Amino acid sequence: MEDDADKDKRLEIIMTAMIAILSISTAGTAYFSHMENSSSTHDYFTSQSILVDANSLYLEANQAIIYDFTMYDGYYLANATGDTNTSDYYYFSMSDALKDSLERDTGPFDEQYYDEMYENAESVYEDGTLLAFDAAEQNTASDEYQLAVLISAVGLSLTGWAALMKTKRLKVTFLTCSIFCLIMTSIQTLSV
Secondary structure: OHHHHHHHHHHHHHHHHHHHHHHHHHHHHHHHHHHHHHHHHHHHHHHHHHHHHHHHHHHHHHHHHHHHHHHHHHHHHHHHHOOHHHHHHHHHHOOHHHHHHHHOOOOOOOHHHHHHHHHHHHHHHHHHHHHHHHHHHHHHHHHHHHHHHHHHHHHHHHHHHHHHOOOHHHHHHHHHHHHHHHHHHHHHHHOO
16 A cells, blocks of 8 residues: 555656646746747848848949949040040049949940949848848747747646546556657757
8 A cells, every 4th residue: 555655656746846847848948939039020120121221222323323324424425525624524423333344345334333333232131131031040940949838838738637637547648648748848949
């Protein structure tokens, strides 16, 4: 009879420990999920702000290119008529990228010119895009932590039901299922 009482006492201790462990596991993974989600939200909105800046920089570059076209047209026509004063005015009003492209065999307005004109906008756009990808990864990690929270909460529930069972066989069955949930929670949390 004492042997059965000791087994029952050990079973109660295991159930109590499982409730404590699964409670901590549920709270811990919920916290990790919240932190990932918070970072994701911050990075997402920051990336959107950066992408808006990149769009503005693209518009600025487009305006500068249009201005360069106008200056080049004036420069070309003034050179064609031999008006050096007007030609010099247009030349000095051009962007440095256009002046450099005039010196190249592939210029004016070659690929290098456009690369230089859009360089800043593309750099900012790349930064925003990378941050958006980071936000998406953090959001996925948050979802994966939430799955661990769900599994842990199910295990906690199963342990609670085990504590209410009258028959030892059902107690052990529910407790075994909750131990399996704890293992799955650990695997899921560590895989994030």
